[in-house]
Amino acid sequence: MKLIHLPHIPKQTQIIETVAEIWSEWRRQKLPLYLFLGLCFNLVLAPAVFAATGGEFSRTQAYWLAALGLVTIALAIYLFFVMFVPEKF
Structure with missing residues (x-):
């Protein structure tokens, strides 16, 4: 037996x-x-988008649509802060 x-x-x-x-x-x-964290949230959000479309979109399209929604919300929050607290940027 070999060790x-x-x-x-x-x-x-x-x-x-x-x-x-x-x-x-x-x-x-x-x-x-x-x-x-954004990708993890997308894993939660994408099945809801897939269910809401009623099968019109494929699963891949639902994930990308959820990711697009997350990016849009993140950009809106960023621009909101840039407008009202410009000295931080």
């Missing part, structure tokens, strides 16, 4: 440091988080 050598498992401190590094990077870059 299988497992790769060296990092120490607990290395794991904690890695998690801390990922956490700090996430705190600086929020766009990937916002994109991920």
